[in-house]
Amino acid sequence: MGIVFAPLGLVLVFTAAITPQWREGQARLGMTAPGSLLRSGLKGHGMGVRSGSVETLLLLRSDGLWESCLQVEHSELKQCWPVGGPYQRDPRVRLAQGLVLTSLFLCGTGIVLACIGVRCWTDLPLRGVAATGGLLVVMAGLLSLTALGVYTHNLGRLGMVSPSQGINNHRFPHLSLRPAGSLYFGWLGSCLQVLGGSALLFGFKRPRCLTCPSCPELPVCPVCRSCAEIEPETDVYEVTC
Known part of the structure; x- marks a missing residue:
């Protein structure tokens, strides 16, 4: 159980x-300018947009620990970039990154x-090495659980700029954030x-020595299942009164 669960958990945490896709959100963006860059890009991908009309696009934003992506729904327009700005500098994101890297190394x-x-x-x-x-595998699982818990608890506040810093956030569309698939993998x-490490930790107890049926005071070898101190040529007789 431990030999199977531990590598499988390592692969899933590494994939996460x-x-x-640790968190994702959707935002609707209205396009009114006929010559906007996004409108031109959609025309180049075969999506017709009527000039002078108000069109609504659904933007899909996803953030991970080291990469963020933005995609226009029902199109091939997708752009990914390394995380940066307030999101990268957020201490909770940095904590999650360190815990996940330590977890992967320990596992x-x-x-x-x-x-x-x-x-x-x-x-x-x-038994001691196993x-x-x-x-170590149990500790790795607990560290990754801690990273996931910190990220999930603060998911909607990670990298968000507070209004007290003087930045006008009304220029940007509102983004409704929710947990994404990578969190579930993690x-x-x-x-x-945790399960695999516990199985390895408690599954190799030192076995109790068996005894020879005819000589209870002599131990039985756990490998050959024979009396340890009796020669094979020796005849053993059981005497009852």
């Missing part, structure tokens, strides 16, 4: 980290240690990391 290290500790090609695992790998991957 590199995709720009990768934990998976390597778990593979070394499990040792599927041998009879006995290295448990250490599981602990939540699922983080939960899988």
Whole structure:
């Protein structure tokens, strides 16, 4: 369970980290100018716009940890760019970036240690190494859950300029922001990391030594299931009174 869930969680968290769909929003933009740049671009993509008429476009905005995108609905007009400005400088976004990067590093290290500790090609695992790998994977899952929680809790306020800074925000269309698909990938991957790491951490308890049925005081080897201190040639008889 741990060997399967831990890499799967790592892939999901990595996918969430590199995709720009942590939050998304829609805004309606009215075009009244006949010679506007956006109008000309839509004409070039085969979308007819009548001159002098008022047209409404639906803009789709999406933000991630390292990339933002803007797309016009029902068209091929899409532009992506690295995050910048107030959104990039927001301390909560910087915190989420650091936590996700640390989580990816810890999870990768934990998976390597778990593979070394499990040792599927041998009879006995290295329980301490496997448990250490599981602990790192659990810590990675908790860090990514913390990053996702901070981002989701402040989703609508990240990078927003306050009116007290003297910037007129009425020039820009209102954007209704909501959680996007990358967040769900991150939540699922983080939960899988916690489950997989816990399975590795608690799944390699030291087994109790079995005893030989005829000689209870002698331990039984867990590998060959035979009495450890009795020679194979020795005949053992059970005597009852």
